[in-house]
Amino acid sequence: MKKPKILVVGSFVMDQIVNPDIFPRQGQTVFAKTFRKAPGGKGANSAVAFRRLGSDCVFCCKLGNDANGALLRRVYEKEGMDTRFIATDPDRPTGLAAIMVEATGANRIVVYPGSNATLNEDDIDAALTSYPDALYLQLEISHDAVIYAACAAARKGIPIFMDAGPADPDFPLEKLPKLEVFSPNETECEIFTGISPSTPENCLRASLELLKRVDAKYIVLKLGGRGCFVCDGKYYYCVPSYDTTVVDTTAAGDAFTAGLVLHYLQNGSIVQAAQYGNVVGAITVSRAGASTSIPSEAEVAKFIERNDISFE
Numbered sequence: 001m002k003k004p005k006i007l008v009v010g011s012f013v014m015d016q017i018v019n020p021d022i023f024p025r026q027g028q029t030v031f032a033k034t035f036r037k038a039p040g041g042k043g044a045n046s047a048v049a050f051r052r053l054g055s056d057c058v059f060c061c062k063l064g065n066d067a068n069g070a071l072l073r074r075v076y077e078k079e080g081m082d083t084r085f086i087a088t089d090p091d092r093p094t095g096l097a098a099i100m101v102e103a104t105g106a107n108r109i110v111v112y113p114g115s116n117a118t119l120n121e122d123d124i125d126a127a128l129t130s131y132p133d134a135l136y137l138q139l140e141i142s143h144d145a146v147i148y149a150a151c152a153a154a155r156k157g158i159p160i161f162m163d164a165g166p167a168d169p170d171f172p173l174e175k176l177p178k179l180e181v182f183s184p185n186e187t188e189c190e191i192f193t194g195i196s197p198s199t200p201e202n203c204l205r206a207s208l209e210l211l212k213r214v215d216a217k218y219i220v221l222k223l224g225g226r227g228c229f230v231c232d233g234k235y236y237y238c239v240p241s242y243d244t245t246v247v248d249t250t251a252a253g254d255a256f257t258a259g260l261v262l263h264y265l266q267n268g269s270i271v272q273a274a275q276y277g278n279v280v281g282a283i284t285v286s287r288a289g290a291s292t293s294i295p296s297e298a299e300v301a302k303f304i305e306r307n308d309i310s311f312e
Ligand code: RIB
Pocket: 013, 014, 015, 039, 040, 041, 042, 045, 097, 109, 111, 140, 250, 251, 252, 253, 254, 290, 291
């Protein structure tokens, strides 16, 4: 598939980012060196990644009728996305995220969903009229909207990919139809399975546990600096990461999964797709911000050439 059209049904929030040297402990107050406001949201970050990496991207989400909503809509129009299915909630504000990024690049995030919570079946039905080649979901909108979108796409024979963030232990994984890929990060994996993917053995145990609850062709565990772990229930692969300077890990998972999905749709090999996702993730962590840190297709190609990476 040359240039797939990917429908992202997901969240769109305005990130408020502070950079303290260390995270405060309970009851502690610390100072931040910088404050920034930037476009974010797991859905939006992945949509930006799909677009910058060279696919057609249709983005379905819900904004508030406010200044943040208007600004974010302009940002995504400029990215060249199909924004016809970005709806507006007249009553709720655009979602917000409070993000702390400490000196190591690690982050802690609290999301106020705002208008994302009211994305509904009509919005999703409208977006599905765009005839996508694939549907891409995360869990930052309502459980009902996620299940509805997945089931509607499955009825139409559209392949479904899911990034498992943010993990809610009450999310009814069993209600999802057949997925191509289900991809949690380390924390999300532990929330869903009770197993920390700290060793290859634990990654395998956690993946097999997930496969009991999720009807997915592949589980892809995102392991940060350790790369990722791919499992189809029969075979597994540890796919190492690439060396980089970690500045800010925000949106790296969103960008990784988008890169993986796009490469998989174009080439069909999940292991090569995981390598490509690792490159996208490595560049994203080397820069500050959420969607601001996501690389273009040309930047990824340059990284691959400079580091002499061959896809096996
Ligand atoms: O995955 C990173 C994103 O999570 C941030 O952009 C923030 O908006 C939260 O949704």
